[in-house]
Every structure is written in C-alpha cells, then in structure tokens.
Amino acid sequence: MQPPSDSDGSSPSIDYSRRSSTAQPHSSRQPNVNPHQHLLDRTEENCPKHLTGSKRTRYLKAGQKARKNLQLVQQLTPFHYPVHHSINPVFIHHLTPNSTLESIINSIQDVNIYVIDTESDPPTPFRSEPLPATLQIQAIHNQDQTTILLIELQFLPHSSTYTFSLIQRLCYHIFSPQHHIVSWGEISQELLSFQQFALFDLSQIRHPLNLQRYFTNEWNNTHPHISSCHTQQRPSRPDLDPHIDLICHIDTDDLDEDLFPDKVPQVHIRCTCPDTIHPYKNANDQWSLQKAIQYTFDEALDKALTFNTWSCGLDPLLHSAHTTADINTRAALTSYAINDILAPTKLLFHLKHELIIPYLSSNTVTSTSTIEDQPPPLPSYFVLSDSHARHIDSPINTEFGTITIIAISGLKWCDTNDPHLCAYSLLQSTTMSSHLSTASGIILLIGTNSLRQFDASQVLQEVAHTINYLHQHYPNLHRKEAIAIVATFPCLKYYPYFPSTLTLSANIDLYNEQLQILSTNLRYTVLDFQVAEAHLTSDQMHLHFNHRHITYNRILEHFQQLSQRPPPTQRTHLRSTAATTRRNQKRHAKLKHKQHQFTISRPIDIHWKPKHVKHLLKQYNITYARLPEIHKHVIKIQFNNPKDRDHADEQLPTDIFNEEHFHQYSHIEH
Known part of the structure; x- marks a missing residue:
C-alpha cells in the first residue's frame, strides 16, 4: 500500500523529489512489452531434458498457446x-x-x-x-x-x-x-x-x-451437434439376463454401486463436430473470452500481455x-x-x-432538412503557448476557422510552485475548458522553460500525464491529429541545472526525439517549426523580430491542413499489430533506401560524438535525416532530398570534424 496522500479535491501537484516514493511498492521490475516472445520457440525438440511429466506438459502448452495467439492476431483484424x-x-x-x-x-x-x-x-x-x-x-x-x-x-x-x-x-x-x-x-x-x-x-x-456460462449455453443451443457426431450416438447397454429374478426389500447400502448400471459415472463422449461448430470437444468445457470474440466477431483479442x-x-x-x-x-x-x-x-x-x-439504442432517423439548409459553422482552434507566441494577436479569423491563442510567459508542463504557470493545472480551469471542449484541434507550444530546469525524462512524464487528461475529458480531441505538440526550439540561455549550452542542447534534443516516439501510443502529433539557433534574438531563447513570422505561419499552416482532413469514418476494423509492424518496416526500408541516395561523407576525429555533430548541424541550420554510426573515422550524414544534401555539402568543409575544430567548438560552447 502507498502512504496517505493529501488529496483535497484540487488537482494533484507533482513533487519531483517524491518520484521514488511513487514507484511500484511491491516490485522493482518493469512490465514486459512482449512477454510471449520467449515462449514462441518452445517445441518438443528444444524442451529441456530435466522437465518431465506435468512440468514438461506446462512448458510445451505455454509455447503452443503463445504461437496460437500470435497466429490469431496476424490473421484477424484486432478487437475493436x-x-x-x-x-x-x-x-x-x-x-x-x-x-x-x-x-x-x-x-x-x-x-x-x-x-x-x-x-x-x-x-x-x-x-x-x-x-x-x-x-x-x-x-x-x-x-x-x-x-x-x-x-x-x-x-x-x-x-x-x-x-x-x-x-x-x-x-x-x-x-x-x-x-x-x-x-x-x-x-x-x-x-x-x-x-x-x-x-x-x-x-x-x-x-x-x-x-x-451464458455464452457457452447460447452457443450450444444455437449450434447443435451434427448427426454424425459421436455425442449423438446413443451408447448401447447389454441386455439383462431374462432369468434374473426381481429382488425386493434389499438394504442397498450393503451393495456395491458398480452393480447398478444407472449408478455408473457417466463417460463423457468427445465431440467430433468440425471446429467451426464446436471448437471445444468436451461437454463441460467453457469458452475463453478470446475464442468467443473470434467466433462471434471474427476479431482477435490479443492476450500476449x-x-x-x-x-x-x-x-x-x-x-x-x-x-x-x-x-x-x-x-x-x-x-x-x-x-x-x-x-x-x-x-x-x-x-x-x-x-x-432497455439499453439498446433505437435506429430512428431524424429529419435533417432544416439543418441542411444552413451552412455549417466554422471550426474553432486553440493554442496554449509559453512566451514564444506572445507577439501574436488573438483571435485570428481565417476562412477555415477561428484560432484562439493564450500565451503565458514562464509556462511549463508542470510547476509545483505556481499553478498559474503549470499547463496541467491551467488546462483544468473553466476558461480553458470552454476552449478545449469546442476546439477541432489544439497546439501546445510548451517546453523551453521545463527543459531548462528538469531532465527530459521528467518532462516527458508530464507530457504523458497531460495528454492522458485531454483524451480522458475531451472526446472531440481523440483523433491523433487533434492534439499537436511543438518540438522545443533551440535555447542557449542555460540555467544552473544545465551549466553549459552543450548539456542544455543535449537535453532538448533528447526530449524532441523521445517526444516523437511517445506520440505513437499516446495519440498526438509532433510539429517541427524548423527553428534554428540563427533565428534566436540576443537573449538566446526567443525568436528574433525578423523571424517571428515562423511561429505565426506554422500555426496557420497546421490548422489549415487540419481543416482539410475529412472527418473520421466508421472503420470496420483496425490493422493488427503484426500488419502495422510489417507496414512500418516497409516504410522504414523505403525511407532508408531514399536516404542512402542523398548522403555526404566527412572524416571525423574520435573526440566528436553524435551529440556534438547534431549540435553543430543545428548551428549551420542544416536539416538532416539520419546520422548512422561512425565507421572507420568517417561519418555519413543522410538527407531526405538533394536540396538539403547540397546545402550541407556547401556549408561543411571537408575538415570540419577534425580535432582542431573540435577544440574550437568546445571552447565556444563553454
């Protein structure tokens, strides 16, 4: 059990110093994303010899069940x-x-x-x-x-x-x-x-x-055994000897029950119907939930976890x-x-x-003639930002909708000292609720202030918490595209927690990379405004006056694209996990092949690490796709198109990554 908490009806405040106390109390083990993986290879051939009897049976049965589950999720659409x-x-x-x-x-x-x-x-x-x-x-x-x-x-x-x-x-x-x-x-x-x-x-x-039990009975009642099934063949009993006299007034307690055919325990006859009619062959077998979903809806309820x-x-x-x-x-x-x-x-x-x-919905169709005569109202959009959007006047009225922007200087994902600077707390306020409940899409331009004071991993926890809250309370924001988080801009204005621009930049880079990975499961979109260090003003944190249009234009572009997306349709099924994996693998293979076509190579000294290279590329305002591992003191930088490759080739001298330049780079950073 956890110790008492001070819940008082208000939003819970997060104290990073208490993190360790909120971890799992009974087990330090983290959950396994694929606990079935090690079971898939269990066969008669590789079963350990010391396992015998019931242990051997359980060992092999676990492997068999894991393979059946995998086969099911690969062949059927997932449960929905x-x-x-x-x-x-x-x-x-x-x-x-x-x-x-x-x-x-x-x-x-x-x-x-x-x-x-x-x-x-x-x-x-x-x-x-x-x-x-x-x-x-x-x-x-x-x-x-x-x-x-x-x-x-x-x-x-x-x-x-x-x-x-x-x-x-x-x-x-x-x-x-x-x-x-x-x-x-x-x-x-x-x-x-x-x-x-x-x-x-x-x-x-x-x-x-x-x-x-109810489902099992219903299935058996609606799917009778076929006539040739062994359960339908009445067992014959041997004819009784006609010369045996009827015996009366006997104390049956003194007799062996085996002498009475009616007292013999019933022998369960195994069903021989096709599996499509009766997948379970013994009369007392109960259906698993997975098989009930499979046979009723032709869907796979994945039980791997x-x-x-x-x-x-x-x-x-x-x-x-x-x-x-x-x-x-x-x-x-x-x-x-x-x-x-x-x-x-x-x-x-x-x-x-x-x-x-009584709970079944009626299928009555209401007349919509009066509604069809009126043009649909324009959608509304909402932006919650730190000071990066304070220069934008709100609201913005466009032909595709109205955009409301609230910009708060010093805003963080979470602030335990000041709830007015805590995005999670603000999003629960009445004012924010009125915007969120009617918005067709929102943008969260938050991150710089958090990442100057906390590790990326801690900030990502707050992001996950906030996104979970939004999905839980606002059905209109369930679509992945409805919530967008802007990748954090470069920042050279370091804080005592990060005593150099190098460590601060590394923290921001890690956050942006993990933010993209996290978006898959938490259903949000990551926007990259392509802001470089060259766009910053003298305070090394905000956009220069000449580059403020970047924020304004990117916000309008995103919501305009969102307005052009068709509304979500009723899908009969979703891709299975395996199908999604195969699709992603094909996409990644195509992308890698494409990136291999647009590559530049530079010799590199051992002092240079990937984080240094990434930071330098940002300084040169170079957009790249991948940085493969350094091989034989050569780094190959991959790009998505020839334009980015040619720009990088012009900006980066052949000796840019030598030892002398590294020491110059390190001196500037410190």
Whole structure:
C-alpha cells in the first residue's frame, strides 16, 4: 500500500523529489512489452531434458498457446469497440483528486449494470500467490455511453484518508445488492483475492451474471451437434439376463454401486463436430473470452500481455515509468485492460441479453432538412503557448476557422510552485475548458522553460500525464491529429541545472526525439517549426523580430491542413499489430533506401560524438535525416532530398570534424 496522500479535491501537484516514493511498492521490475516472445520457440525438440511429466506438459502448452495467439492476431483484424465510444479510463489511486471521485459517484447513480475484470501479477519464487493489482470496472449508462474505471490497488491511499473513504464509497455503491455485476467466469473466483482491500463485500453481490456460462449455453443451443457426431450416438447397454429374478426389500447400502448400471459415472463422449461448430470437444468445457470474440466477431483479442507486472503503476500521474519504452509498455497494458472489459460488454449487447434490452439504442432517423439548409459553422482552434507566441494577436479569423491563442510567459508542463504557470493545472480551469471542449484541434507550444530546469525524462512524464487528461475529458480531441505538440526550439540561455549550452542542447534534443516516439501510443502529433539557433534574438531563447513570422505561419499552416482532413469514418476494423509492424518496416526500408541516395561523407576525429555533430548541424541550420554510426573515422550524414544534401555539402568543409575544430567548438560552447 502507498502512504496517505493529501488529496483535497484540487488537482494533484507533482513533487519531483517524491518520484521514488511513487514507484511500484511491491516490485522493482518493469512490465514486459512482449512477454510471449520467449515462449514462441518452445517445441518438443528444444524442451529441456530435466522437465518431465506435468512440468514438461506446462512448458510445451505455454509455447503452443503463445504461437496460437500470435497466429490469431496476424490473421484477424484486432478487437475493436464502436468508435463513437469514449474508451479513455479514469485511473483511481492515492493521487486521484477527490473532486474526480465525487464526480464519478454522482455520474453513475442511475447505472445498474457493471462489467468487471481483474489483473494480477503472477506468482514468483518469493511469492507463492498472485498479487492483486488492477480492478477494471465498466459502468454501462446505455449502449452509447460507458464509464471505465481502472483501480490500481497497489497504489491506494491509506485507509484513514478521505480519499480512501471516497474510493470505498464508490466501490460499495457499484457492488451493492440491487446492481447486476457481469464477469467472464465466476464473480466470486474473480474477486476472491481482492477482498483484502475492503472495497466491497462479496456477500452483497446478489445479481451476478457469469457471461462465460451464458455464452457457452447460447452457443450450444444455437449450434447443435451434427448427426454424425459421436455425442449423438446413443451408447448401447447389454441386455439383462431374462432369468434374473426381481429382488425386493434389499438394504442397498450393503451393495456395491458398480452393480447398478444407472449408478455408473457417466463417460463423457468427445465431440467430433468440425471446429467451426464446436471448437471445444468436451461437454463441460467453457469458452475463453478470446475464442468467443473470434467466433462471434471474427476479431482477435490479443492476450500476449496477460502475465505481466500489473502492479507497476499504469497511470502516468504515478511517475513509475523511467523511459519512453516504460511509458509505451504501460500504455499497451492500459489498452489491454480496457479491452478485457469492453469484450464482454460487446458480447452482452450482441447476445441481446435480457439485462440490456432497455439499453439498446433505437435506429430512428431524424429529419435533417432544416439543418441542411444552413451552412455549417466554422471550426474553432486553440493554442496554449509559453512566451514564444506572445507577439501574436488573438483571435485570428481565417476562412477555415477561428484560432484562439493564450500565451503565458514562464509556462511549463508542470510547476509545483505556481499553478498559474503549470499547463496541467491551467488546462483544468473553466476558461480553458470552454476552449478545449469546442476546439477541432489544439497546439501546445510548451517546453523551453521545463527543459531548462528538469531532465527530459521528467518532462516527458508530464507530457504523458497531460495528454492522458485531454483524451480522458475531451472526446472531440481523440483523433491523433487533434492534439499537436511543438518540438522545443533551440535555447542557449542555460540555467544552473544545465551549466553549459552543450548539456542544455543535449537535453532538448533528447526530449524532441523521445517526444516523437511517445506520440505513437499516446495519440498526438509532433510539429517541427524548423527553428534554428540563427533565428534566436540576443537573449538566446526567443525568436528574433525578423523571424517571428515562423511561429505565426506554422500555426496557420497546421490548422489549415487540419481543416482539410475529412472527418473520421466508421472503420470496420483496425490493422493488427503484426500488419502495422510489417507496414512500418516497409516504410522504414523505403525511407532508408531514399536516404542512402542523398548522403555526404566527412572524416571525423574520435573526440566528436553524435551529440556534438547534431549540435553543430543545428548551428549551420542544416536539416538532416539520419546520422548512422561512425565507421572507420568517417561519418555519413543522410538527407531526405538533394536540396538539403547540397546545402550541407556547401556549408561543411571537408575538415570540419577534425580535432582542431573540435577544440574550437568546445571552447565556444563553454
């Protein structure tokens, strides 16, 4: 358990000095982004010889299941829920604001159906039992609206705090006797090990629905065995001897039950129907959720992340991730946890269970003739910026929409000392909410002030936290293109935390690189305004008067392009993970081939490191694509087009990277 927190209904403030205390309390292990990978090669041929009996069986079965899962996700479209749903979860733990908890309690007062699931850390050599980690709850308001809660049990507040009492009140309301609790499997088994947290009382669950059993019965009723199936062949019994007399008044307790054919335990006859009708061959087998989704919707519910470190702290607010890879893995685990409750819900509505008949949406079509006669209103756009946009007058009225810009000098992603300079706090204000809720797209031009004082990894945590908040509260910003973050401009005005321009520039470069990587899982766009050090004014931080047009023009260009994009359509399916990987590999291969065509080479001294080269290229205002590894004291700089290559070739003398120039460069930097 986590120590008590001081949640008071306000937005949680982040204290970097407490980072280590918010890391996972029970395990220092980070979650695994691909825990199935090491199982794929398990076969009879490479099974360790010391494994025998049940251990050998389990070893091989794990490999078989991993390969089947991989094959499934490669062949079928991935599981998806209707796109008009908001599927961003509300994380609940010791840093959840009391105001958020109170709002959830009020919003679900009329909800009667809840779908639940749980995740636990697997046993370890030091812990024989699974460790309860996450309780997922979906409140079904109607077919088109749900609320998803992810309760991180290893990060709960102390039981004496008001925050814990609110979480307990929320859970007791959900698991109250009048509500229907839906689970895939027996609810008592699912929640048994989670009782220890005192968030519910199993005895109060009076209306459980085991959807697994219900689905199995429904499938068997609608898919009878074929006539040639062995289960349809009645077993014949030997004729009784006609000479045996009827015996009456016998104390049957003295007789062996084996003498009575009717008392013989029933022998289960294995089904021989095609797998397309009955994939399970034993009468008592229950369907897995993955197979139910496969057979019902022809979709793949990826189960590769099942056995993982779920107690790692999924919410970016917990600051338990230390690298971009850690953040991406947590995002994947969050998606997995959400899908594990969306899948039963999708089946529940598909089966038209009597519980949800009142919640089914009608398909009535309303007349739109009066609306069609009026021109659609122009979209609105919003920019939150630090001082880099203070010179731009707002609002900007264009033919494609209205752009509102709020620029605040000193603005950071997070400021624990001044909430008026904290982007996360400001975005929760009423003023900001009015802009965010109506915006077709937003730009966040923030970063310089944060990166002058904090490591890039810390700042990226705040970015992830802020993006998660926006997706969670503003459905209009769910599209990847709707939220854009501007790559941080060069800055030579160093701060005591970074005592030289070299270290500050390296921190900014690292942030911009990782910001791009992080955008894939967190669904936002990165904009590069192509600002170089030569564009800066004498303060070495802001744009010179002659170059301020860069910011203005790039903002207009982005929103104009966004306005020309067609609205998102209802997609029947998404690419599978494997298909996306193959597509990206092809793109990367084409890009590498293209970049190899536009290359310049320069001899380079051993003192020069990639970060020095990158910084020098920025000084020369050179746009490059890649810096491959230095080979035999030669660096090959790759470009995306001949124009950039020719410009670099003119600017860089052949001896630019020799030892003498390095010492000159280092002297200037220090």
